[in-house]
Structure formats: C-alpha cells, structure tokens
Amino acid sequence: MSFAGVSVVADGKLLQPSTASAIYSGTDSSGSWWYHLLVVQGYSRTKNLLPNGERIKGCSFRAGGYQWALELYPNGDVMDAAGFMSIFFILDQDVARPVKVQRQFSLIDEVDKQQPAHIRARKARDFCAHNDGWGRSQFIKQEDLEKSEHLKDDCFTIRCDFIIAEAVSATFIEVGADVMFEVGHESFAAHRNILAARSTVFMAELFGPMKEGTTAGAIQIQDMEPNVFNALLGFIYTDLMPKMTTVFYQKKMTKVGGEAEAEGGADEVTWLQHLLIAADRFDLQRLKSMCEERLSEYIDLSSVTSILGLAAHHHCRGLKEACLEFLKVQSAAILAGVMATSDWQHISATDPSVLNELITKLASKA
The missing domain is CATH 2.60.210.10 (Apoptosis, Tumor Necrosis Factor Receptor Associated Protein 2; Chain A)
Incomplete structure (x- = not known):
C-alpha cells in the first residue's frame, strides 16, 4: 500500500x-x-x-x-x-x-x-x-x-x-515539508496537513488554538527515541507496519511500564512496546492495534509481565486478555514466581483489577 x-x-x-x-x-x-x-x-x-x-x-x-x-x-x-x-x-x-x-x-x-x-x-x-x-x-x-x-x-x-489493475510503473515524490520536529539530537521534516489528517493529536498541535511550531522553529518531542518517532512518521505516510531498526536501543534505556533500567538489546518486544506507546500518544489507533497483534505473538514467561503492564496502562483490552490467558494455564509454582517479580508488584500497585481478573480466570479453570 x-x-x-x-x-x-x-x-x-x-x-x-x-x-x-x-x-x-x-x-x-x-x-x-x-x-x-x-x-x-x-x-x-x-x-x-x-x-x-x-x-x-x-x-x-x-x-x-x-x-x-x-x-x-x-x-x-x-x-x-x-x-x-x-x-x-x-x-x-x-x-x-x-x-x-x-x-x-x-x-x-x-x-x-x-x-x-x-x-x-x-x-x-x-x-x-x-x-x-x-x-x-x-x-x-x-x-x-x-x-x-x-x-x-x-x-x-x-x-x-x-x-x-495495470499501473504504470512510476515513483513520484514531491518535497514540500512545512514543519520540523526535533527528537533527541535528530531532526525530522514533515507535512502538517498529512500529520493532521492521520492524527487528532497532531491536528490539535498543528492547527488548534494551542498550535505549536512555526516555520522559524522546530517542535520538540520529549520522552521518545528518534528511531521510534521516525517509525511513527513512516506509518503515517505509508500505513504500513514499521520494521525495527538494527540500531534500536543499543544504549541503556528505561524499561517500558516500570522504573528499572535494563541494558538495551535490539529486541523486538521492546521495540513494539515503545512503538505502541508512541501510537497511543498520538492517537494512531490502527498502528496501536498492529503493535498489540504483534506483541501477542511474543508472550512468554520472560515477557508476560512487561507486556501485561503495558496493556493495562494503555487500555489494550485484547493484549491484556492474551496475557491473562497465558498465565491461566501455568502451574502454581510458575505463577508464584511471576507474582514475586518487581514487574508484577508494579502492575498490582497501579492496576489492582488485573489481579482480580486473573483470579476470576483461575477460578473458571478449576
């Protein structure tokens, strides 16, 4: 497309x-x-x-x-x-x-x-x-x-x-960017009308009463990695799921949904989590759904708590349900280990309803 x-x-x-x-x-x-x-x-x-x-x-x-x-x-x-x-x-x-x-x-x-x-x-x-x-x-x-x-x-x-049916082979690009963003130490040029057409958040920021940015200055994007913002723009222009870049998270980054820091590897789960957060931030519901679908394929014992925390915080009902279904079939010993982790403690403190939902599922299993 x-x-x-x-x-x-x-x-x-x-x-x-x-x-x-x-x-x-x-x-x-x-x-x-x-x-x-x-x-x-x-x-x-x-x-x-x-x-x-x-x-x-x-x-x-x-x-x-x-x-x-x-x-x-x-x-x-x-x-x-x-x-x-x-x-x-x-x-x-x-x-x-x-x-x-x-x-x-x-x-x-x-x-x-x-x-x-x-x-x-x-x-x-x-x-x-x-x-x-x-x-x-x-x-x-x-x-x-x-x-x-x-x-x-x-x-x-x-x-x-x-x-x-029979398109003439052609590639046509006209450059006319009229807004600039600064993310970290990188700059990105884009088109106001296109961004506003895809995102209600960009519409408000670029054309609303509190509109940001002029031709003389760049809009600052805080709390986001340049690679994530670049992927976000790629989706806006192509409507295709972005691919993870090989240089993503080669430095120490804050873990998604928690306080602890982890050494970053170019890991697909971390990439998808941060992309989902960005999609939710800019009200790109299609991209958010695509990230949810992909993340559901990576649910295992090493990732379930971080994915569950993300799903609960960003109101991803389907992804949250997939995590709870995964936990439902685990043994009591494995569940005890999961619930002893700091990630689970964070989830329980910020969204107690997750524990209640898990208990309901376990009860239906019995």
Missing part, C-alpha cells in the same frame, strides 16, 4: 498550500494499491456554503502513472441525494485506453473497510477519459455524520483506497 497525498478543504474551499504536499506512489507485493485522504475542516460552514449539486474538487494527485482527484458534494450531487454527502473518484487526465480500478471510500477510523480483502471484493470499473468518475452518491447521511464520532471539532476525514 502506498500513500497518494492529501487534500484539505476548509470552510468550503480547497486549500492550496504554498508548498507542494508530499505524494508517494509505488507498488508493493500485494499489487498497485494506494490511498488518498480528503480532510474537511469547518464542516458546518462548508455544508451551508455549497447547495445540492455543487462540488469541491480536491487536489490532483498521481498514482500508478495516472492523475486522479476526489470530488466532494457536501449536500449531495443530485436531488435524490439531498441530505447526504456524495464523494467521487475521478480520472484527471486523458488516456489512450481504459484504466481498470477497484476503489473503496471510508471514514478515516473505519479500519475494517480499509482491509485488502474488502477492497479487492469491490467491482472494478473502467476509467476511459478525463473526468470519468465513480463514487457514492449517498456516501453518508448528514444527520448520521453529525451525530457520530467521525465528526470531531467540526472536522472529518474521508479515505479513498484504490487498486489499479
């Missing part, structure tokens, strides 16, 4: 940044799959300014060797769609032969609709000429959007996933 840019609509108008947004296109092992984000800021004003049948066209973006765009009709594209929001995916160039595309629209936090199997199940459509488009005339009822958690601070984000 590759990221194909972001369009930002504010108060009924497409924002045209002075510098280009980053656009990444390419192919991965699963085929020519991209996604583009459409961020709507000031939804109420946008809805009032554009009557039924009037649209906002997003930025033209390149993917698979072709130019594309999204069109948003805040009050529906036709009379039958009045009271709904309409969204369309269009070909933004002339072509010599049809381009076959599968596409799926979702709101940014509808993760289940963004899975590969879901998108590949969609019927492929031929795009034959400039402005050819397919979409959802009744994408979402306005009343439903306004009552939902998708609308936050009068803003929401639509995600368009699409697979091109």
Whole structure:
C-alpha cells in the first residue's frame, strides 16, 4: 500500500498550500494499491456554503502513472441525494485506453473497510477519459455524520483506497515539508496537513488554538527515541507496519511500564512496546492495534509481565486478555514466581483489577 497525498478543504474551499504536499506512489507485493485522504475542516460552514449539486474538487494527485482527484458534494450531487454527502473518484487526465480500478471510500477510523480483502471484493470499473468518475452518491447521511464520532471539532476525514489493475510503473515524490520536529539530537521534516489528517493529536498541535511550531522553529518531542518517532512518521505516510531498526536501543534505556533500567538489546518486544506507546500518544489507533497483534505473538514467561503492564496502562483490552490467558494455564509454582517479580508488584500497585481478573480466570479453570 502506498500513500497518494492529501487534500484539505476548509470552510468550503480547497486549500492550496504554498508548498507542494508530499505524494508517494509505488507498488508493493500485494499489487498497485494506494490511498488518498480528503480532510474537511469547518464542516458546518462548508455544508451551508455549497447547495445540492455543487462540488469541491480536491487536489490532483498521481498514482500508478495516472492523475486522479476526489470530488466532494457536501449536500449531495443530485436531488435524490439531498441530505447526504456524495464523494467521487475521478480520472484527471486523458488516456489512450481504459484504466481498470477497484476503489473503496471510508471514514478515516473505519479500519475494517480499509482491509485488502474488502477492497479487492469491490467491482472494478473502467476509467476511459478525463473526468470519468465513480463514487457514492449517498456516501453518508448528514444527520448520521453529525451525530457520530467521525465528526470531531467540526472536522472529518474521508479515505479513498484504490487498486489499479495495470499501473504504470512510476515513483513520484514531491518535497514540500512545512514543519520540523526535533527528537533527541535528530531532526525530522514533515507535512502538517498529512500529520493532521492521520492524527487528532497532531491536528490539535498543528492547527488548534494551542498550535505549536512555526516555520522559524522546530517542535520538540520529549520522552521518545528518534528511531521510534521516525517509525511513527513512516506509518503515517505509508500505513504500513514499521520494521525495527538494527540500531534500536543499543544504549541503556528505561524499561517500558516500570522504573528499572535494563541494558538495551535490539529486541523486538521492546521495540513494539515503545512503538505502541508512541501510537497511543498520538492517537494512531490502527498502528496501536498492529503493535498489540504483534506483541501477542511474543508472550512468554520472560515477557508476560512487561507486556501485561503495558496493556493495562494503555487500555489494550485484547493484549491484556492474551496475557491473562497465558498465565491461566501455568502451574502454581510458575505463577508464584511471576507474582514475586518487581514487574508484577508494579502492575498490582497501579492496576489492582488485573489481579482480580486473573483470579476470576483461575477460578473458571478449576
């Protein structure tokens, strides 16, 4: 999967940044799959300014060797769609032969609709000429959007996933970073609109009333290793699970979820724990879920208490349950050893409910 840019609509108008947004296109092992984000800021004003049948066209973006765009009709594209929001995916160039595309629209936090199997199940459509488009005339009822958690601070984000059957081999990168971060002794350039589209925390920090950072200074990120922040940015731009770097934690680091210090090795469990903390900190729920799933594969006697402490502290219900299920099947002698560790004592002191849940599970085993 590759990221194909972001369009930002504010108060009924497409924002045209002075510098280009980053656009990444390419192919991965699963085929020519991209996604583009459409961020709507000031939804109420946008809805009032554009009557039924009037649209906002997003930025033209390149993917698979072709130019594309999204069109948003805040009050529906036709009379039958009045009271709904309409969204369309269009070909933004002339072509010599049809381009076959599968596409799926979702709101940014509808993760289940963004899975590969879901998108590949969609019927492929031929795009034959400039402005050819397919979409959802009744994408979402306005009343439903306004009552939902998708609308936050009068803003929401639509995600368009699409697979091109025969993409033109191309890689296209436009650099136009407009925000700088300093993490430890390293600096990272990024794009405000992209960060804000993926994270409500970045949205508040970069565009809210307490917004941080200007073009003259960098935003300081405290209590995070540069490698972790770099991985976080990688996920934001690609939507792929980051890989652990070989230089991660070659120095003495504070243990996750406790006070003790441990000599760092390039250890996958520690890497995933710190990445999960970062994902939770910046409200990247998809990345957090991916870390939970991976960590559940590493639960054993050497890691269960640290993973359990992390899961309890960061409200990872599924991961916590997996740890308790692992402990449930252990012998009494092994459980006694686990409960004698400093990690378990820390968990018991900070979240007594964990012990109660374990007791309940052990009782059901008897």
